[in-house]
Amino acid sequence: MRCMNPLISDNPLIVYLDFKSPYAYLAKDPTAQLERDYQIKIDWRPLTLDIPSFLGSARTDDKGNLVEDNRTPRQWNGVRYAYMDAKRYARLKDMILYGPQKIWDSSGASIGMLWAKDHGSAQLTAYMDRIFERFWRRELDIEDPTVLETVLGESGCAVSGFREYLVGDGLELHDQLQDALHPAGIFGVPTYVIDGERFFGREHLPMVRWILGGKHGSPPDIAYQHFPEKKS
């Protein structure tokens, strides 16, 4: 089984994502655009967030009533703002983003990402697109192995052996990577690693593009800025 160094890849850019992060979902397409604009391959990797460890935990019922609350007022401010913020940007792109009713365990979907990656970049892209879109529409139980298997199949991946991978080699590879992230200074999504430098958040895409483009001109500031597709 291969091991991954969190900061090193054969590809020029590593991108860490978690399916349960709305900010990762918003970052996916403008990040994928980098592959077309700069003719590169991105090394997409999973970072399975342990949300209660930094944002507390809470759960709502079907009507949105709070039935469990382990968050401080400061954490609630941050969480409420984050979802409001993510939703307004999602609306601009006609993306549907419903607030989750609980903190999901996305480790299975992360392992599915590793499985899809082994099948090829087209399969990985199809898998990420499907999981993100359906999960945020509340149409997908990402904790259900059968559901993950179905999405992998729809994405062009062989599914024979996935169940074993989910609790065997895939789990081991996933956990090994997660354990190595904090020591490497990586804690959230989306995180971009380029030339060994870490950038947390899609607001750094202007800087990532500046580096990929050869560092011409002055370095840009952070911004949620749109870039038109480069013509090949």
Next chain:
Amino acid sequence: MIRLVIDFKNALSWLSLGPTVALAEELGVPLALLPYRTEVSVLSQAEEGEETVSERHARVRAEYYGADLKRYAELQNIELIADNRGVDSTMSLLGLLWGNREGVGLHYAQTVFSGFWSGLMDLDDAQSVRDALVSSGASTFDSDAMRAELDSLRTSLEAEGVFNVPMYLVEGQTFQGREHLPMIRWLLSSEEEPVPI
């Protein structure tokens, strides 16, 4: 109108000021600087090997943000020498209210940010604040006259959704951080393409 909520002991507020002034000038819209006192987070003192997952996450995040601040501050030639832990910025924020009243708020804010973050100014010293106001064109400074206003402003800002700095209040929406300037430009430019991401 762009309303930018700041605290002088917050480095991100300092980094947001220049790009915000540039955008307001470009769009020809007024800019109001509003004071809001924040607390500086204090990390756990646990040894690296004995941390909980939460403590480790907080430390790694704080280390990252420290390095991130530094690299983007360098782009603006901003010095970040000062230690903001334990600093009470209330006096300097009262000064901003006074400066706004006298029409010199922006000049005062630039003076205070630069002075404090270069390690040359105490934010809680009334004389330093008075000097910054006078050098910015204000006549004098009466901090007591502004205390009630600072408290009521805090209440009204929180009612609008402010809980941190820098935050922007534009077109009835709140935005945390200068990364939203493309969205603010879009909102104030009749929502013409391109749409921010």
